Amino acid sequence: xxxxxxxxxxxxxxxxxxxxxxxxxxxxxxxxxxxxxxxxxxxxxxxxxxxxxxxxxxxxxxxxxxxxxxxxxxxxxxxxxxxxxxxxxxxxxxxxxxxxxxxxxxx
Amino acid sequence: xxxxxxxxxxxxxxxxxxxxxxxxxxxxxxxxxxxxxxxxxxxxxxxxxxxxxxxxxxxxxxxxxxxxxxxxxxxxxxxxxxxxxxxxxxxxxxxxxxxxxxxxxxxxxxxxxxxxxxxxxxxxxxxxxxxxxxxxxxxxxxxxxxxxxxxxxxxxxxxxxxxxxxxxxxxxxxxxxxxxxxxxxxxxxxxxxxxxxxxxxxxxxxxxxxxxxxxxxxxxxxxxxxxxxxxxxxxxxxxxxxxxxxxxxxxxxxxxxxxxxxxxxxxxxxxxxxxxxxxxxxxxxxxxxxxxxxxxxxxxxxxxxxxxxxxxxxxxxxxxxxxxxxxxxxxxxxxxxxxxxxxxxxxxxxxxxxxxxxxxxxxxxxxxxxxxxxxxxxxxxxxxxxxxxxxxxxxxxxxxxxxxxxxxxxxxxxxxxxxxxxxxxxxx
Numbered sequence: 341x342x343x344x345x346x347x348x349x350x351x352x353x354x355x356x357x358x359x360x361x362x363x364x365x366x367x368x369x370x371x372x373x374x375x376x377x378x379x380x381x382x383x384x385x386x387x388x389x390x391x392x393x394x395x396x397x398x399x400x401x402x403x404x405x406x407x408x409x410x411x412x413x414x415x416x417x418x419x420x421x422x423x424x425x426x427x428x429x430x431x432x433x434x435x436x437x438x439x440x441x442x443x444x445x446x447x
Numbered sequence: 448x449x450x451x452x453x454x455x456x457x458x459x460x461x462x463x464x465x466x467x468x469x470x471x472x473x474x475x476x477x478x479x480x481x482x483x484x485x486x487x488x489x490x491x492x493x494x495x496x497x498x499x500x501x502x503x504x505x506x507x508x509x510x511x512x513x514x515x516x517x518x519x520x521x522x523x524x525x526x527x528x529x530x531x532x533x534x535x536x537x538x539x540x541x542x543x544x545x546x547x548x549x550x551x552x553x554x555x556x557x558x559x560x561x562x563x564x565x566x567x568x569x570x571x572x573x574x575x576x577x578x579x580x581x582x583x584x585x586x587x588x589x590x591x592x593x594x595x596x597x598x599x600x601x602x603x604x605x606x607x608x609x610x611x612x613x614x615x616x617x618x619x620x621x622x623x624x625x626x627x628x629x630x631x632x633x634x635x636x637x638x639x640x641x642x643x644x645x646x647x648x649x650x651x652x653x654x655x656x657x658x659x660x661x662x663x664x665x666x667x668x669x670x671x672x673x674x675x676x677x678x679x680x681x682x683x684x685x686x687x688x689x690x691x692x693x694x695x696x697x698x699x700x701x702x703x704x705x706x707x708x709x710x711x712x713x714x715x716x717x718x719x720x721x722x723x724x725x726x727x728x729x730x731x732x733x734x735x736x737x738x739x740x741x742x743x744x745x746x747x748x749x750x751x752x753x754x755x756x757x758x759x760x761x762x763x764x765x766x767x768x769x770x771x772x773x774x775x776x777x778x779x780x781x782x783x784x785x786x787x788x789x790x791x792x793x794x795x796x797x798x799x800x801x802x803x804x805x806x807x808x809x810x811x812x813x814x815x816x817x818x819x820x821x822x823x824x825x826x827x828x829x830x831x832x833x834x835x836x837x838x839x840x841x842x843x844x845x846x847x848x849x850x851x852x853x854x855x856x857x858x859x860x861x862x863x864x865x866x867x868x869x870x871x872x873x874x875x
Contacts, residue, residue: 364503364504364505364795364798366804367799367804367805367806370503370795370798370804370807371795371807371809373503374503374792374807374810374811377791378788378811378812380872381784381787381788381813381815381865381868381869381872382815382864382865382868382869383868384868384871384872385498385871385872385875389868390867390871393864393867393868394861395861421827421851421855421857421858421861422815422827422829422861425829425847425849426815426829426847426848428831428844428846428847428848429811429813429830429831429833429843429844429847429848430811430831430844434811
């Protein structure tokens, strides 16, 4: 199989999806999806929490609120069991990218 | 015709109908040029990779998952089956949603061999599947030779490891239930690296939790090949000293070399023999056999070196290795959460490569590992890992991560929530 034909096929229809996860349109949007996927193991795929979850779903969370909370975790003004330790692993630019992604997801 | 033979024929017929057999011009959606990712192994790494290649490609890349088991059985939480607060059904998740929700073709079979030149995998049933990219997530194989007599004792069901959640988990629980009060449960722990660093210590807590209620005169002995507790050490030691005072004893520098199934005795390189009523010996481990067989186990002939940008094997092109099988980066545990996290980096890289896009030069991973010290109280260790281009490896982000101050029920509720969520993220 040659790369051109794969590319043509793949690029033909990056539009809708069964679960509504935003689609990668290019390398940059794929990177954002990949970064956001690091949150999914605890907060749910595409930020959609499981039923009766004890942690918040992130899908549809307003970006300003999420950035504030992540900075509060990082700075130590919001306490947590785990999140204050994980938040310190993400840069401000990464947090802004995560916030933009999750704000755009359907709950 | 016996059932096994009939099952094989049925599986092969199914593959034929889907056009998976190499040489078929068309696949199931009738596009001869559609890229195919073949995922070998449906654990935390493989199942996540299968789902995320589908998601991230907008369902445009064909994904086939080959897995021998009927359903996913989680190693994380499986110690609670030994403690008695969970049942096997609680840690078992079907593979059906990968097919019905995400269009992954799940094939119940084993990969017998991989031809990395022709890019074809041959299954135990005889069918073959061609691939453009192969994701290998075979988990661990046990190094039976590291403990003389263990394989035979295990075959007889006498001495179990229960380090792959499944029938041995249930069997070890039955041994604990059958043990008289006042008996000794001994757990032999191999030298690091092994799957799930805090797993043995959580297991000791779970068995002690059960004994505290059901057989309070009994003992839990941890016979560890390592000099000290390898994960969450101060936290576990405090629990043993306080909650399980007089019941749990930790002995470091105990490297098991042999077992005698007749007397239920374990022998060590240096220390004296230990006889137990229930003897649970976990041998050393290495990458699943298919990895070595395919020429991927290039780290001490035991683990697989990967390029950490996309988890491609450093030995064989277009084969990406995930999870417990890899030679880890500094501070990277062999855990289910880590395999799930690695799988997403690999899936994104594979989608980028098949699209002809640049692969993410700054991937991130995280890990959050909960340990139940009894039925309700939990401690954790968490970390965030960033790719460091100059060193071509992942390193933990300075200042991030950490452990619990002590066990709590609040973390217990988060731990169970974590399990339900990561199972859904991996398989749902």
